[in-house]
Amino acid sequence: MVSVLILNQIYYLTRSEKLILDAGVVIYGFISFFLLFFFRVLVKRTYQIINSTISIPSVYALITSRADILIWEGLISEHSDSFNVVGFVNLDDQKMLTRIHNLPIYTIAQLKESNSIAKSIIVSDEKLQQIKDNNNSVLAELLDLKLKIYKLPKIENYDSTTSFSSLKEIKIEDLLQRSPIKLNNLKLSSLYKDKTILVTGAAGSIGSEIVKQLVPFAPKKIILLDQAETPLHDIALCLDKDYPQLNYEKLIANVRNKKRLREVFTTYQPQIVFHGAAYKHVPMMEANPIESLSVNFRGTRNLAELSTEYKIERFVFVSTDKAVNPTNIMGATKRAAEIFIQSLAKQDNQTTFITTRFGNVLGSNGSVIPHFKKQIQEGGPVTVTHPEITRYFMTIDEACQLVLEAGGMGNGGEIYVFDMGSPIKIVNLAHHMIRLTGLIPNKDIAIEFSGLRPGEKLFEELLADKETTLPTHHEKIMIAQATHTYDSSQDFQLTKLLEFVKQNNINESLKQLKQLVPEYQPIDVNDFKVSESDPNIQKIASYTEVDKKN
Template identity: 40%
Template sequence: MPLPPISRRIVGQILIDAALVSAANLASFLLKHGSSSLRSDNAYLQTVLVTLPLLVTLRVVAFGLFRLYRIRWRYMSVHDLKTVAGATTLSTVVFYGFLRVLGDGVPWVYSWGMQIIDWVLTICLLSGVRIGYRLWSDKSLETPSLPSQRALIVGAGDAGETVARELLRRSAEGIVPVGFVDDEPKRRGTRIHGLPVLGTTQDIATLAQKIGVEVILIAIPSAAGKTIRDIVARCEAVPARLCLVPDITDLIEGSSATGISRLTSIRAVKIEDLLRREPVQTDMAELAGYLSGQRVLVTGAGGSIGSELCRQIAGLNPARLLLLGRGENSIFEIEQELIREFGIAPIAIIADVKDKDRLEEVFLAERPTVVFHAAAHKHVPLMEASPSEAVKNNVLGTRNIAEVAAACGVRKFVYVSTDKAVNPESVMGATKRIGEQIVSSLSRQHLGTEFAVVRFGNVLGSRGSVVPTMQKQIARGGPITVTDPQMTRYFMTIPEAVQLILQAGAMGKHGETFLLDMGDPVRILDLARDLIRLSGLRPDVDIKIEFTGVRPGEKINEELLYASEARCPTAHAKISVSESGTTSPLLTTVVDRLIRLACEGERDTLREEILRVARGEVPTAETVFVAGTTVRR
């Protein structure tokens, strides 16, 4: 093993270690043979002084072999103490071997008792000096640069210990830990780095008020959403900032050689942490097979779902990634992000799914093999006010992109739908349901293209959704508006939604509908209260909650399946599938009629017709003919 390069720092450490080794050896001699042996004519002392340079050399060489001089004293750790002990032990054994070679008298002077004393003193002196330097350097770095905030750490396990240690070292950065709370009985009354375990999570509010806590750090990386919600609820009466510590492997950043660690991963608690179920994870490596080397097109690529689709697909090695959307700014932003973060050159395409000629031009030029159709109008109240636009974008646009994809030989086509398409009460939900019917019908007509439908609930954090709206209301000081106290919704994160979409692309064949196991629906009122607590505020005290009444098109409770749809398991434990049902042979005709009504702006008639078609109330052929509503495709 090569010795480390020599520097002034290493030379200084060698000189200090040599002095410490000499002091330990002479002290062990005195402890073994007494002060009377210090006479200059004493043979014992003369023997020790002659052999001392050999001992010092052996120890320094051993320290070099164990790379002790690559360790900066400021970051001395328990692992480094083991290194000191190991190097000292090796040099002691080698030194004793040399003494045996020198003769019988010398080993008698260096008896095992003296060598054990020397071994202990050497380890203590070398370790003590290094630890003392670390304590001094940590203390010298403290400056009153930031006002201190008192922090209570929830969880006295490995993550909590790491957080406490780093905060104590970095107290000048503004956060000073004052103690722990933990529900583990054996940890109660103990101390970690001098900080007491003050109680359990039941005591958080009382302790926080008693000792003036300003920050609460939740250091339980394995905690489920329910546990975090319970902790948040107990903090309701405390105006403290809540932060979440991630997994311990993500918490510690830095070089193992220096031992530097940073609390860069501590973050504010996000609403994703409060899902009423465990987040669903998909093995992305399994999905790479059908996307790697393919030309993948994503519609609505600038939206919340579309942009995340692009990010995840970019990591699966597609031959080409096509970003299609009509909003030039959002398309430009995701294009630049993919170039910057993934080092790929996506193709940005400004196009409207309502323009079939433009789509045909794009498909003939780029020849995509996999298509994810995420472009849609999704805002329920706005679509109630503009049903014609909902039909043009969600119905005509879906039919255009699906027909062009099938005609151009696309291998896989995945349609992104919504739970609002089940027994729809809104124009938006009804148009998405008609889109499902269109995809199901085309899957039977074009067997060369594998179609799939993905249906899921509300997405946390998407633009215009309930959570960002509430967060803005809290930032303004309230009130938070909730339409009805009993209203519930299914929620999922954006990564979950995209993983489901990608998984559906892998499994879909004949227009099946794929659904995520989304757990129990979440009451919107509970969500509002959680968000207020996460902000360190109190519901109904600091932030008011107002009920505004159900808006047009909204349902109190959403559903994921029709009564006639059978939910069957898939190879993915959290994803189920429903076979596509039959569609009316008159679907094409009635869809044409809807599009004509939308183009003519017949708003009153259009809304009623949208809901009838979505619910399967398709008129007979005679009715359509007599009404004169058939249009040329």
Template identity: 40%
Template sequence: MFIKSETKNAYQSLNAKSSWLQHIAEYLLSLPRSVKRAILLSIDFALSLICLFLALSLRYGHIAHDISPMILLAYAALPIIGLYLIGFYKGVARGFLDTVMGSVAQLFFVLIIVYGVIIYLNPLEDIPRSVPIIFLFLFFIWLWNSRLTIRELLTRWRGKSQQRLRNENGYDNVVIYGAGEAGKDLLEGLRNSHKYNVVAYVDDDRQLIGAYLLGKKIYPAHELMSLVEDLDVAQVFLAIPSISRAQKRQIIDKLSGIAIKIKELPSLEEIADEKVTVSSMRKVDILDVLDRQTVEPDEALLRLNIEDKCILVTGAGGSIGSELCRQVIKNQPKCIVLYELSEFALYSIHQELIAKQASNPAYKNIKIIAVIGNVTNESNLLRIFKLYNIQTVYHAAAYKHVPMVEHNPFEGVINNTKGTYHCARAAIKANVETFVLISTDKAVRPTNVMGASKRLAELVCQGLSQTDSQTCISMVRFGNVLGSSGSVVPVFTKQIQKGLPITVTHPDVTRYFMTIPEAANLVIQAGAMASGGEVFVLDMGEPVKIVDLAHRMIHLSGFEIKDAAHPDGDIEVIFTGLRAGEKLYEELIIGEDNVKSTDHPLIMQAMEHSFPLDELESVLFELTEKQKQFDVPWLKQQFKYFVEGYQESSQDDPQESYQKSRQEDSESA
């Protein structure tokens, strides 16, 4: 009992002493900089005198006491004056670096010469020539060790303060994956953070296992899962800027079953260009959780239809259209015309390109023209094509939201199909060299109006390509792009951020994915490979189940899935049922045997049936009249005739229901 009491008293005494020292440290740190500088300067002067006295005593072998105090003060003051003049006392003690002592060493070398001259000119004073060397050596050791001690004490004190703040405000335990230079720099950058507490390193290099880096132990990569559980880790930071996507996916797959946030350092290129610092962390690219590998673009194909040419992009303010504009301007066109119906979208991409032009001298001679216009206005398109001598057209303008077009079928077909017809015909009349239609995988055996309208647009282009014209017309078909308007990724991200349930239409629904920049790159390359009439299909990799994507995004955001097996989870996945016209699976080609490879590994060519142009034109001419009558059954009958594999949606269309109810009311009246 007595021992316990004594231990308790000793512990309380130690805590009291620690608290007392902490109060002193806080008081000293709160003093004005001039006062703190004066204190350090005074202490250094006192130690300079002591070092000089020790140097004399070491030289004589006994305590020197017969030298004038004024001489001692003058000799001791000289290095302090020199340190002040070189700015040694302007630095911050807590930010002291070993490199600062290089300047001090140079100063002391000069002082040795100065002392030698003084001793030579004043032989009456009994100070040997070796004393200045011993004196400055001792004083140098004092300066270096005193600053290192101050820095270490401040670091520890601030570390305890930050730990206290973390405990009060909450923080995340973090494991850094990668014990190289980037990992070391990252820990240095996170030391002042109140949000993160680095608890360990993980690395694949066996030679590093068990070692310590900046006080943190390095563990083998295969122990990552157990570390996350044992050390209550909330986040993993990938500190390997040169890591490949395949390696990154392997790491992510290791952690796929637990709720943990994964962030990564920027690429080496971004760090080298000083766009970001090594301590800048960002969320893992969603592409890293998809089983998809990218291929470097063929620069020759990218430049072929763009460099030193006049380019027009329809739908320039949309997701694909705006990225096409960004890719086009990189390849040095003579002129780029942005054709867009939405004023705000047009203004946004126009201002972005103008800003790029202002910041990059290579773009200064490129004309950037913004035109508000509708793709169904053929006369306006023809005027623009001729006015700016357009040589290449990328036709990205389209209504693409499946439920929206399903509820507005005529508007969708007029914009997507008839708009393509007028745009391509204007290009032919203006002798445009290349016309590329941006199509979609939803055009293959569609169950919705949007997909059917895009397949009709492809058929129109195929028909026009068979006419006697100088314009090379081709089509590029691909699936969903990550980050586009209406894409599931931004929708899921918002739902997760707000803590709402993630809504998925069906547990078996699958989709193909690629990034917007990659899609735009491949569109440009495919268009450059065309000779006329081709339907190019982009290799989208393996299809992804949307529910699996939702689960992975929940885990990567650090949350648990809430379901029957985990009722205490954070975020639930709710199945809402397929929307009007939505398919479970999307396809890229109509027939498995109707495809052949091209010179590009990610671009294939589909060999598909086409119709004579006059048959298609007769439907397009009749379309306006049928729109006035809102004759949706007629429209869908055309789909069944022209669009192979078209299946009408089993869900009732609201507009059709409205029309039927109006007709029934009229008959009953």
């Protein structure tokens, strides 16, 4: 319009007449501008409507404060082609607005009463953590509405490529994850930097995560030792891709073979050892007790003795809560290994021996989470051993962070117990996992009770009955003051147990194990059989009726 006015004025100066009246230029200019503007709006809105009916998912957006409104206003305008926000869910007690972008704002109660047109809700990562810290029942209510919950990336990670397809659906680990752990990075860096570190069981869930979490501390070299060829190859491929700068060696070796382990110590001269190699499946070890003793006890002994011989700076042993008042072979063999570690710690040597003890790890190989996921994918039923069975859980990254932190503590011989939070009912875990898939427990996916397996407890313990704990500088790590204090009389028992294990003498090995670990009391699973008349089953049945109504 300005250009036309200028040309019109130039023409007037040269020809003494105008092509068009100035008023006409202004009028026609404004008409053209508004026509173009409304045409662009029409095209954009038509595109949005077409895509929303074809492929763009309809979602709710969760808000907890006025600040969230500003974030979502920007996201809606920038990413309207990725997800179609049809409403907002407000968790703030104070009344905010009634509509945003001409979209309704619901409370959870109103959402229950409305005919939901969206099947998903998007929650920012920061808000998800706040909800879990303050009121985890909100997430359960959202799951009851059969809404899939997606996590929005952190604000600093937003970019033009953010879309609904790239959003991550929350997992059971997200629901159970606790507040982030604060590590003493300065101290850990001085401990692990430029060191050669041996990690046994490096292809397993715990071992591989320890390796990954050691990377930021710039070790000189990490030795990955495992007997499982394919998983070790897989973790090596992962390291090559994600940490190309990492200097590491991958070694196939069995911790039962002391001669092979000696070659490893001689060749690579490790300075720190994280020992995570173990047999851990309780029912499997009940059927193969000599193998459990051979790996969990003898293998640990081999590594610990070589660590003393080669003057390793620190030896960190990964134990388990099942070593407390053990009712199964796996727990008893781990307790026997703990006693041997304590015996070495009592001696005057240069190696600092540390034992870490924690419960179940979410998502680890062979754990209940992958098992339930597979059963849900296959359409059920989801099998739980007993309606009252509970377990302590923590995520893999949380467990390994605490292992690294504990590895820098103590003077040797301590058993460090991790704060596992409150125990979780496995049946509740199954209910949450089914709801996370948008299905209803005992309606879409059945839950069945199979009865306790050999050696399995109803309740796990982190500390023996008469044990107490002492605090450390880290709020989530305590020192267990074991009542089963090591004394020299146990040397003979440890020696005899090793002899019987080497001979593959099952009967004598078990007899010696019970002498060494007197608190080991196998249980009769028949005492915990599940029957239809069990009041717990009746309680579960009442839950089922509620689920069916929902």
